Amino acid sequence: MSDWRGMLDAVVRERGRALFGYAYVLTGDRDQAEDLLQDALVRAFRSGRRASSVEAAQAYVKRAIATAFIDRARRAAARPVAGGDLQDWVAYTPKTPDHAPRVEAALDLQSALLTLPPRERACVVLRYMDDMTVAAVADTLGLAQGTVKRYLSDAVGRLKEAMPEVVFAESESVPVDVREGGAR
Known part of the structure; x- marks a missing residue:
């Protein structure tokens, strides 16, 4: 297994839950958090970039999560969805x-x-x-x-x-x- 694949495996195995939790706090939705984490992992490891440690790789993935989250919000703002905005959605979301x-x-x-x-x-x-x-x-x-x-x-x-x-x-x-x- 190449170096970056081993590092990706280690990051997902050792820090995957924490990274998912971080993505979930940003998105507020399990499915969106999973997608955001997946996008961030692809961004972080697509070029075969080498990280010196699991901590360094985790920090890089966290930054990729934040960047991907902000990019998604920009794209969503550029293409508004019919039926209201985030404020309306939050106001009408039933709280259990x-x-x-x-x-x-x-x-x-x-x-x-x-x-x-x-x-x-x-x-x-x-x-x-x-x-x-x-x-x-x-x-x-x-x-x-x-x-x-x-x-x-x-x-x-x-x-x-x-x-x-x-x-x-x-x-x-x-x-x-x-x-x-x-x-x-």
Whole structure:
């Protein structure tokens, strides 16, 4: 088996569930998540690219998932579907009542995430669910840090309106070098 095939097999075997979960959080739909993951794996391994480790390959596939998700959203926006938009779909999607409040809260959060534009959603998922720094999110999505901060600010504002009970961790602080006797 060639190197890239062995790496693909290892990534799917060892990290497939985590990658599927990431795709599912972005799409909100099992079938779409499976398709998105498949597209990302094809993108990541179609050129026979070699990765140095399973972690490196997973990071590459995650970036391909985010890119494919944003590309799909752009294509969908360019070709609107008759019968409404995402907002209408979210508003009329029946929510299944559940006995567990945590499951209900997760579904509500998922619905709120689905109302965000694709780039904002990708930034929120990477920052708060993958616990990445703003710099890492910017690097992963190929955006400027200021752009990521703006997307996060706008998205968190919308999510707080929809779900005031959800608490988002404050943004990263800037390290300050304090020296005795003032600056030198």
